[in-house]
Amino acid sequence: xxxxxxxxxxxxxxxxxxxxxxxxxxxxxxxxxxxxxxxxxxxxxxxxxxxxxxxxxxxxxxxxxxxxxxxxxxxxxxxxxxxxxxxxxxxxxxxxxxxxxxxxxxxxxxxxxxxxxxxxxxxxxxxxxxxxxxxxxxxxxxxxxxxxxxxxxxxxxxxxxxxxxxxxxxxxxxxxxxxxxxxxxxxxxxxxxxxxxxxxxxxxxxxxxxxxxxxxxxxxxxxxxxxxxxxxxxxxxxxxxxxxxxxxxxxxxxxxxxxxxxxxxxxxxxxxxxxxxxxxxxxxxxxxxxxxxxxxxxxxxxxxxxxxxxxxxxxxxxxxxxxxxxxxxxxxxxxxxxxxxxxxxxxxxxxxxxxxxxxxxxxxxxxxxxxxxxxxxxxxxxxxxxxxxxxxxxxxxxxxxxxxxxxxxxxxxxxxxxxxxxxxxxxxxxxxxxxxxxxxxxxxxxxxxxxxxxxxxxxxxxxxxxxxxxxxxxxxxxxxxxxxxxxxxxxxxxxxxxxxxxxxxxxxxxxxxxxxxxxxxxxxxxxxxxxxxxxxxxxxxxxxxxxxxxxxxxxxxxx
Numbered sequence: 001x002x003x004x005x006x007x008x009x010x011x012x013x014x015x016x017x018x019x020x021x022x023x024x025x026x027x028x029x030x031x032x033x034x035x036x037x038x039x040x041x042x043x044x045x046x047x048x049x050x051x052x053x054x055x056x057x058x059x060x061x062x063x064x065x066x067x068x069x070x071x072x073x074x075x076x077x078x079x080x081x082x083x084x085x086x087x088x089x090x091x092x093x094x095x096x097x098x099x100x101x102x103x104x105x106x107x108x109x110x111x112x113x114x115x116x117x118x119x120x121x122x123x124x125x126x127x128x129x130x131x132x133x134x135x136x137x138x139x140x141x142x143x144x145x146x147x148x149x150x151x152x153x154x155x156x157x158x159x160x161x162x163x164x165x166x167x168x169x170x171x172x173x174x175x176x177x178x179x180x181x182x183x184x185x186x187x188x189x190x191x192x193x194x195x196x197x198x199x200x201x202x203x204x205x206x207x208x209x210x211x212x213x214x215x216x217x218x219x220x221x222x223x224x225x226x227x228x229x230x231x232x233x234x235x236x237x238x239x240x241x242x243x244x245x246x247x248x249x250x251x252x253x254x255x256x257x258x259x260x261x262x263x264x265x266x267x268x269x270x271x272x273x274x275x276x277x278x279x280x281x282x283x284x285x286x287x288x289x290x291x292x293x294x295x296x297x298x299x300x301x302x303x304x305x306x307x308x309x310x311x312x313x314x315x316x317x318x319x320x321x322x323x324x325x326x327x328x329x330x331x332x333x334x335x336x337x338x339x340x341x342x343x344x345x346x347x348x349x350x351x352x353x354x355x356x357x358x359x360x361x362x363x364x365x366x367x368x369x370x371x372x373x374x375x376x377x378x379x380x381x382x383x384x385x386x387x388x389x390x391x392x393x394x395x396x397x398x399x400x401x402x403x404x405x406x407x408x409x410x411x412x413x414x415x416x417x418x419x420x421x422x423x424x425x426x427x428x429x430x431x432x433x434x435x436x437x438x439x440x441x442x443x444x445x446x447x448x449x450x451x452x453x454x455x456x457x458x459x460x461x462x463x464x465x466x467x468x469x470x471x472x473x474x475x476x477x478x479x480x481x482x483x484x485x486x487x488x489x490x491x492x493x494x495x496x497x498x499x500x501x502x503x504x505x506x507x508x509x510x511x512x513x514x515x516x517x518x519x520x521x522x523x524x525x526x527x528x529x530x531x532x533x534x535x536x537x538x539x540x541x542x543x544x545x546x547x548x549x550x551x552x553x554x555x556x557x558x559x
Contacts, residue, residue, distance in 0.1 A: 032076025106141025
């Protein structure tokens with residue numbers, strides 16, 4: 001018995017010794033800067049992987065010692081290797097739905113005439129009675145654009161229902177045929193929750209639809225999951241080409257089983273997906289979160305408290321400024337916006353989901369909305385038993401967008417563990433319009449307090465809110481660093497962040513917000529092999545040139 005026991009112990013020790021030897025790497029990256037984004041922001045010379053794991057990062061000599069006869073040597077040829085980017089707040093399912101809409105956006109057209117011609121051509125080829133859906137009207141991106149009304153759309157499409165969604169995705173315009181098809185007439189009450197049907201000076205429906213409850217019935221026919229799958233897969237592929245390896249999808253989502261299917265391209269991984277449910281899907285958030293997969297996880301719930309800066313539904317202390325653009329957007333004189341959900345109802349939902357162990361993410365744009373949100377969370381936290389208050393501060397509840405988030409609120413939010421994701425390209429695309437027409441210079445210079453959030457250790461991230469804006473990581477980061485609008489106007493330069501902070505906002509901070517920082521977000525031994533190769537080292541590139549950096553290849557789980 002004693003001899004057998006000794007032999008067993010010896011065998012165990014020999015096994016441990018064998019396991020401790022450095023394994024041969026299946027792939028080694030050399031001849032380029034390795035931006036690890038670790039705690040020290042180390043720039044290494046080489047990196048080795050084995051399957052889905054990074055096995056070592058260090059000097060070229062150290063890493064090449066791990067090569068075996070079958071190791072693939074990847075010569076970066078002076079390019080840079082970074083962690084795969086994390087899309088902290090996007091809408092791939094909505095992007096998929098809109099792929100077949102007529103594109104009227106300022107990203108595709110350089111004039112209003114061009115956009116309207118695209119719509120006329122779509123109507124001309126549609127059989128009578130067939131719906132025509134379009135996307136992207138925006139008088140900021142198309143500065144000569146006059147917003148349509150019901151009569152104009154009736155003249156343009158007398159035989160077809162027409163639905164045109166704004167670039168902000170918070171308002172739309174329809175013609176009489178579309179209203180009739182949905183059973184909406186002059187006596188139909190507004191749907192509530194901050195949503196309404198626009199009316200002219202005589203009280204007649206003018207074809208405008210504002211906010212979610214008014215829009216969703218028109219979009220419902222496009223949400224058949226089985227019809228959307230091919231476009232959804234294409235959308236995930238677009239994100240991969242942009243350098244993303246993980247995406248958080250907040251709001252309308254594909255059914256989980258279809259999303260899991262779409263996460264694979266044949267037998268190869270396509271994208272890591274993280275879901276935040278909303279609306280009727282909240283009933284699925286029973287019990288505790290399940291973290292059994294690194295490719296698909298449901299993390300919690302998405303809520304809206306206010307609306308969009310460009311529909312007059314952002315909840316603000318001071319009213320929007322009156323002017324031509326506000327009138328074009330249909331923003332009423334003296335508008336302060338309003339909540340899209342009663343504060344008490346939001347508070348109860350936040351508490352219920354927190355008590356079940358789920359994370360929450362709440363859409364907050366206006367300064368008043370942010371102050372209300374903080375007060376609600378403080379009440380939820382205070383009502384918890386003292387032993388459970390720490391669990392609240394470590395749940396990583398999120399604040400989304402934060403256009404007019406007052407930086408003076410951030411210390412109290414940080415105490416509650418709130419983490420913000422900033423819709424940073426509001427500044428790039430709409431900064432001049434906000435500054436000169438909608439909010440004024442003083443308020444606009446205070447938008448998007450990213451640096452303050454970094455200084456408080458809140459792990460802020462950046463997002464594009466696609467399909468509102470293109471999900472281009474280097475565009476987001478350049479805006480965050482330079483704080484320049486598309487016209488070159490500096491806005492709130494005291495909230496500019498450093499290049500390395502911008503990279504952290506797109507990588508390790510995103511992983512932290514998703515509860516995946518031990519597995520993703522930096523290039524360190526033991527972490528998953530999610531990598532992106534870019535055309536040159538961002539840290540050696542002037543910030544004004546980051547939009548020109550190309551993504552050469554993204555690698556997910558070592559594929």
